[in-house]
Amino acid sequence: MVKTWSRLTCTFRKILLPELQLSRPYSKILPGVASNIRILNNKITNLIRNSKLDDARMLFDKSKQRNTVTWNSMLSGYVRRREIVKARQLFDEMPERDTVSWNTMISGYVGCRCLNEGRILFDEMPCRDLVSWNTIISGYAKNGKMNEALRLFTQAPNRNPVSWNAMVTGFLQNGDLRNAVEFFKKMPERDAASLSALVSGLILNGELDEAEKILLDTSYENDTIMDKVHAYNTLIAGYGRKGRIKDARNIFDRIPSHHDHGRAVKFKRNVVSWNTMIMCYVKARDILSARVLFEEMMERDTCSWNTMINGYIEMSEMEEASNLFKKMPNPDVYTWNSLISGFGETGKLEIARELFDKMPERNQVSWNSIISAHEKTKKYKTAIELFINMQIEGEKPDRHTLSSILSACSELADIQLGIQIHQKVIKIVTPDVPLNNSLITMYARCGAITQAMAIFEEMKSYKDVISWNAMIGGYASHGYATSALQLFGLMKEESVKPTYITFISVLNACANTGLVEEGRMHFKSMVDEFGIEPRVEHFATLVDILGRNGHFEEAMDVIRGMKIEPDKAVWGALLGACKVHNDVKLARVAAEALIKLEPESSTAYVLLHNMYADIEQWDDATEIRRLMEKHNIKKAAGYSLV
DNA sequence: GTAGGGTTAG
Numbered sequence: 326m327v328k329t330w331s332r333l334t335c336t337f338r339k340i341l342l343p344e345l346q347l348s349r350p351y352s353k354i355l356p357g358v359a360s361n362i363r364i365l366n367n368k369i370t371n372l373i374r375n376s377k378l379d380d381a382r383m384l385f386d387k388s389k390q391r392n393t394v395t396w397n398s399m400l401s402g403y404v405r406r407r408e409i410v411k412a413r414q415l416f417d418e419m420p421e422r423d424t425v426s427w428n429t430m431i432s433g434y435v436g437c438r439c440l441n442e443g444r445i446l447f448d449e450m451p452c453r454d455l456v457s458w459n460t461i462i463s464g465y466a467k468n469g470k471m472n473e474a475l476r477l478f479t480q481a482p483n484r485n486p487v488s489w490n491a492m493v494t495g496f497l498q499n500g501d502l503r504n505a506v507e508f509f510k511k512m513p514e515r516d517a518a519s520l521s522a523l524v525s526g527l528i529l530n531g532e533l534d535e536a537e538k539i540l541l542d543t544s545y546e547n548d549t550i551m552d553k554v555h556a557y558n559t560l561i562a563g564y565g566r567k568g569r570i571k572d573a574r575n576i577f578d579r580i581p582s583h584h585d586h587g588r589a590v591k592f593k594r595n596v597v598s599w600n601t602m603i604m605c606y607v608k609a610r611d612i613l614s615a616r617v618l619f620e621e622m623m624e625r626d627t628c629s630w631n632t633m634i635n636g637y638i639e640m641s642e643m644e645e646a647s648n649l650f651k652k653m654p655n656p657d658v659y660t661w662n663s664l665i666s667g668f669g670e671t672g673k674l675e676i677a678r679e680l681f682d683k684m685p686e687r688n689q690v691s692w693n694s695i696i697s698a699h700e701k702t703k704k705y706k707t708a709i710e711l712f713i714n715m716q717i718e719g720e721k722p723d724r725h726t727l728s729s730i731l732s733a734c735s736e737l738a739d740i741q742l743g744i745q746i747h748q749k750v751i752k753i754v755t756p757d758v759p760l761n762n763s764l765i766t767m768y769a770r771c772g773a774i775t776q777a778m779a780i781f782e783e784m785k786s787y788k789d790v791i792s793w794n795a796m797i798g799g800y801a802s803h804g805y806a807t808s809a810l811q812l813f814g815l816m817k818e819e820s821v822k823p824t825y826i827t828f829i830s831v832l833n834a835c836a837n838t839g840l841v842e843e844g845r846m847h848f849k850s851m852v853d854e855f856g857i858e859p860r861v862e863h864f865a866t867l868v869d870i871l872g873r874n875g876h877f878e879e880a881m882d883v884i885r886g887m888k889i890e891p892d893k894a895v896w897g898a899l900l901g902a903c904k905v906h907n908d909v910k911l912a913r914v915a916a917e918a919l920i921k922l923e924p925e926s927s928t929a930y931v932l933l934h935n936m937y938a939d940i941e942q943w944d945d946a947t948e949i950r951r952l953m954e955k956h957n958i959k960k961a962a963g964y965s966l967v
Numbered sequence: 968g969t970a971g972g973g974t975t976a977g
Contacts (some may be wrong), residue, residue: 370968397968404969428969435970459970465968466971490971525972600975607976631976659977690977764969775975 364395373402397425404433428456435464459487466495471504485517493519497526505541517552528563528620537576553592554580558601565605577602607636630843631660638667653754659943662690667700692720697729705733709742724754731763740771758784762791769799790821798830806834810843825857832866838874844870865894872902877911893922900932909936909945922955931964938967 335565365388372381385399386393396419403412415431415493427450433445447453447461464475474495476489482535509515509523520543527536530830535810540556557580574746580594599622606615619633630653631750637646640682650656650664661684668677670810681687692715699708712730717724722730727750747764750756756764761784768777781796782786793816800809813831816823823831826853835844848867851857865889871880880899884891896918912933919929930953938944950966952958962967 373968394968399968401968422968427971430969432969452968456970461970463971485970487971492971494971518974520975523972525974548976555972555974559972560974562974595974602975602976626975628976635976657977663977904972933974 362390362392362395364434364956365390366392366398369395369398369402373398376406378402378408392417393421393423393426395430396420397423400426400429400433401593404429405521407433407437409433409437409439424452424454424457428454430462431464432460435460435467438468439462440468440470447796455483455485455488457481459491459496461486462488462496463491467498469495469499471495471499471501486512486514489515490519490522494522494526497522500530501528502530502532505689506535509539514725520553521559522557523903525559527572528559532645533560533567533569533572534757535565536563537572540576554598555597557592558595558597561598561601561605564606565601566607570605570609570611573602573605573719594619596622596624596626596629600632603632603636604628607632607639610640612640612642614637620826625658627655627660630654631663634660635663638663641667641671643667643671643673658684658686658688658691662688662693662694665691665698666694669694669701672702674698674702674704687718687720689720689723689726693723693725696726696774698730700733703736705737708733719771722749722753724760727753727761729961730759731760731767735763735767735770740768740773743767743771758787758792760790761787762795764791765795765799765957766790769795769803772803774799774803774805786852787959788821790824790827792862793821794824794830797827799833801830801834801837806838806840809834810840823851823857825851825863828857828859829862829866832863832870832917834864836870839874841868841870841874841876861889861892861895864889864891865898869898869902872899873905875906876901877906877908881911891918893919896922900929904932904936907940909933909940909942912936925958927953927958927961927964930958931960931966935967 365384369381369384372378372384381399385395395724396415400412400415400419403409403415408745412433418424419426422922427446431443431450432444434440434446443461443464447457450457458477462474462477462481465471465477465808474492478484479493481488485748489508493505493508495506496502504528505523509519510610512519520540524536524540525532527539537560540553540560544554557576560572561576564570564576576593577598580598581592581943590686599618603618606612606618615633615636616891619629622629630649634646634649634653637643637649646664646667650660661680661915665677665680665684668674668680677695677698681691684691692711696711697716699705708729712722712726715726727746730746731743731750733837734740746767746801750760754760761780764780765777768774777796781792782870784792793812797809797812797816800806800812809830811822813827813834815929816827825957828847831847832844835841835847844867848863852859852864864883867883868880871877871883880902884895884899896915899913900915900919903909903915916929916933919926923929930949934946934949937943937949
């Protein structure tokens with residue numbers, strides 16, 4: 326039986342195979358061959374649709390029989406990919422061209438903004454159809470050449486809604502709203518695209534009220550536009566972006582809902598209408614109204630759930646987000662990711678990690694979210710471990726990953742890893758300003774000031790205030806106070822507006838070099854010249870500068886004049902200065918203020934006690950000891966009572 | 968296989 330069967334198939338092959346290789350003329354006679362071409366064309370079309378252009382080309386080259394459709398499919402593949410040179414080569418090689426070939430080629434040129442080349446072909450082509458005219462008209466319209474578009478539009482032997490819509494869109498893109506509306510009104514017949522084009526164009530031009538007017542007017546007409554819901558949704562979203570929630574809701578309510586059985590419904594709300602309206606509420610942080618609408622929905626899609634869940638995450642209401650997530654039928658990777666990043670942002674690292682470990686599939690964003698969650702909660706080592714695992718599992722790091730890891734390197738002052746990440750950065754992405762800033766910070770924190778400066782200088786004019794802050798801070802915190810101040814001078818010369826962070830470094834530099842006058846001056850200019858409200862860090866440093874140099878009166882004046890409550894850094898700076906200058910009286914004031922702020926801490930007690938001991942005021946020293954015993958204060962490690 | 972519009976989230 327098996328033998329007979331294989332003999333039979335052999336015979337069949339002998340008969341069938343030669344037929345498959347028949348050349349062109351036979352394909353017209355033999356239906357089997359014609360259907361083979363159809364199969365081939367379908368295959369090529371599908372490959373192109375899935376953007377597998379190279380596979381399509383291989384199939385194209387291999388096939389012995391091709392018809393014009395085969396060539397056209399291949400041509401449209403190149404046109405879609407904007408590979409205009411290859412498209413033209415193929416076009417020139419074609420054994421015969423039909424109108425579609427010409428139109429495709431023209432649309433290719435037009436899509437690449439090569440209007441002249443497109444026009445040459447248009448003028449050359451043997452017979453033009455409506456598509457040819459519309460292609461060239463929309464080409465001119467899209468590229469702002471409305472005069473030429475209009476000339477061709479008028480010349481065209483006939484027009485359809487596509488021709489009119491191209492003109493309307495063109496006018497809108499050029500901000501010519503008057504003509505856009507006029508053309509829309511003059512159109513002999515309009516379709517859904519006409520309305521969509523006009524409404525979305527008006528919204529892009531900021532004319533939301535005009536868009537609404539036209540939209541509502543159109544609904545009174547006996548028009549043929551059934552599919553108006555698209556345009557309505559566009560307007561809802563437009564209002565949402567402008568924060569006009571009431572107007573958005575008004576439009577939403579005007580779309581007939583599923584419950585309107587009574588009258589003929591020309592169009593009705595779809596799930597996008599609901600999602601868009603929920604989105605509006607979420608953007609306006611009106612999470613309650615969003616939830617009400619969400620509960621009213623008859624059927625929800627993934628987007629509805631994710632929008633609602635993300636709304637709660639935006640409001641940091643992670644519990645509600647979590648509850649909804651548990652009820653959600655089919656969460657996708659985005660749902661998981663937003664929860665992970667939400668829990669990460671709110672410091673709930675364990676939950677974030679649990680979700681990450683549990684999720685069915687991960688992508689780059691999942692890894693980035695969990696890495697950043699660890700980095701933000703100061704779990705730098707784990708962040709780096711995750712970064713390594715990410716790559717083991719075949720997920721590529723991107724600029725977000727690298728930026729998180731660079732921060733971890735900065736905090737750990739791990740320059741070895743930092744350098745490795747720097748290499749990766751150069752290999753994977755073109756560093757943008759934030760990434761370069763992270764690199765500067767990393768090198769500066771690791772004490773590699775020269776490398777930090779190299780990047781800073783490479784950035785040329787693309788530096789922002791953060792780049793300057795990172796560099797000035799790097800100098801200031803590594804003992805290069807003079808360089809820090811010089812760089813600050815350059816920053817002002819280049820008219821970059823400093824921030825409060827800049828001044829922390831600048832004042833620190835002054836403190837470290839004992840530049841009292843300069844310190845005073847910078848503090849004053851921060852307030853007067855740059856209008857920056859001083860924070861406790863600034864006051865603490867100023868007190869430090871003044872106190873250390875013996876200007877105790879002035880330092881106390883600064884503290885008394887503070888609009889905000891002085892914190893332990895401020896009093897600590899004063900106490901430190903008193904210690905240097907052996908001013909016991911003022912030290913007592915500072916120490917008492919410190920003890921008030923931190924009753925359990927022994928630092929101030931010990932310091933004061935030792936100052937009394939130094940000048941042999943034993944009664945006072947004993948009093949401090951008694952106080953410590955009374956309040957059960959134990960010396961912190963590293964301190965001793967002399 | 969070629970021409971116009973295209974709404975919501977991550």
